[in-house]
Amino acid sequence: MTLDQPTQELVLEFPDNRLLIDLCGPYDSHLTAIESALEVQIVRRGNVLAVMGDEGAQKRAGDVLNALYLRLETGKDVEPADVDRELRMGQSEQGTGSRQGDQLEMAVGNRIEIKTRKKLVEPRTDAQKAYVQSLFDNEMAFGIGPAGTGKTYLAVAVGVSMFISGHVDRIILCRPAVEAGERLGFLPGTQEEKVDPYMQPLYDALNDFLPGKQLAKLKEEKTIEIAPLAFMRGRTLSRAFVVLDEAQNATTMQMKMFLTRLGEGSRMVITGDRTQIDLPRGVASGLWDAERLLKSIPNISFNYFTSKDVVRHPLVAAIIEAYEADTEST
Incomplete structure (x- = not known):
């Protein structure tokens, strides 16, 4: 979903505008939480979010936003607790599978x-x-x-x-x-x-x-x-x-x-x-x-x-x- 990554900002495109509204949260509260936690600035331009700040913080914010959007695509809601979880959890979460049956x-x-x-x-x-x-x-x-x-x-x-x-x-x-x-x-x-x-x-x-x-x-x-x-x-x-x-x-x-x-x-x-x-x-x-x-x-x-x-x-x-x-x- 990344279109471009100039030194000043990370640009992310989200194709479904309805899901993007949910991603931003009421009165952009989810974006505000991410900005506060990672010390970045996030600006919405249509169906694009631009993330500005330190390069490492930009990437982390991009990972959080993409993970939350993917959650919305699977039909789940995004609540403040979900934003908090994405911000807290480690960044090396890869792979899928199941244990103990269902x-x-x-x-x-x-x-x-x-x-x-x-x-x-x-x-x-x-x-x-x-x-x-x-x-x-x-x-x-x-x-x-x-x-x-x-x-x-x-x-x-x-x-x-x-x-x-x-x-x-x-x-x-x-x-x-x-x-x-x-x-x-x-x-x-x-x-x-x-x-x-x-x-x-x-x-x-x-x-x-x-x-x-x-x-x-x-x-x-x-x-x-x-x-x-x-x-x-x-x-x-x-x-x-x-x-x-x-x-x-x-x-x-x-x-x-x-x-x-x-x-x-x-x-x-x-x-x-x-x-x-x-x-x-x-x-x-x-x-x-x-x-x-x-x-x-x-x-x-x-x-x-x-x-x-x-x-x-x-x-x-x-x-x-x-x-x-x-x-x-x-």
């Missing part, structure tokens, strides 16, 4: 798409991409890093994908029921109602991937379970996709108990943030011990995220970096 597809180039009932989910950073790949490739995977990096969200998406494609028979999501620095007191209601506030982030993720009625039916049938970590004791979890969220708040004994629940045909994902331990003073985090003891075991992967992988509001990454810098200085 669970995981590689659509545009070598990009991973996770199919759920309600939406396609695509990793937005290289670390997220490697993490999702490891969830399909390994029977047990750890995702360790700060809040907002998609550890739990992507794990639940993969679990739903493997469930609807028949590779597992059920999904089990659990968390340690540990209060985050405040006392919640004696909550009224049934056992499920008492623990629901702790489990809400897992419900939020599931609601993104499954229609409400189907999710309610699957929960009623116990095909999808959301429960505190303590409820896992004594069980053998076969043909299940099991996620332990907030694993930094599991004790060493709880972590050992959970990891040894793994049954035939199951997958386990353990996510946590080592900077947000809410256990009582003097109680060791089981996530630390698991990381130390299990790194050399085959079919167990460890995946790490940093503030650069935060995909929430940009201020979240800045806040995390500020706290990290203060910790290092003290």
Whole structure:
């Protein structure tokens, strides 16, 4: 789609004007995001976009614009998250293929798409991409890093994908029921109602991937379970996709108990943030011990995220970096 490349600008032609409008975004918001991230200027002239700036930045902007246009040509929408993903992802994404049957597809180039009932989910950073790949490739995977990096969200998406494609028979999501620095007191209601506030982030993720009625039916049938970590004791979890969220708040004994629940045909994902331990003073985090003891075991992967992988509001990454810098200085 490149017509010319003088030293001052890179000129790109996009033949379908309707798709070009979607590529530019509402009030050219997608172009503005690319300009801001890459420090280039993009000017529209009819069905042509001219990119001005540093030669390397011009080329990167051209790659992003062409990839987004190709996405539109395949019938998909381009949202701000898609622009963000193209800007974040590495530039060496080539080749096509598939793994694990129809669970995981590689659509545009070598990009991973996770199919759920309600939406396609695509990793937005290289670390997220490697993490999702490891969830399909390994029977047990750890995702360790700060809040907002998609550890739990992507794990639940993969679990739903493997469930609807028949590779597992059920999904089990659990968390340690540990209060985050405040006392919640004696909550009224049934056992499920008492623990629901702790489990809400897992419900939020599931609601993104499954229609409400189907999710309610699957929960009623116990095909999808959301429960505190303590409820896992004594069980053998076969043909299940099991996620332990907030694993930094599991004790060493709880972590050992959970990891040894793994049954035939199951997958386990353990996510946590080592900077947000809410256990009582003097109680060791089981996530630390698991990381130390299990790194050399085959079919167990460890995946790490940093503030650069935060995909929430940009201020979240800045806040995390500020706290990290203060910790290092003290």
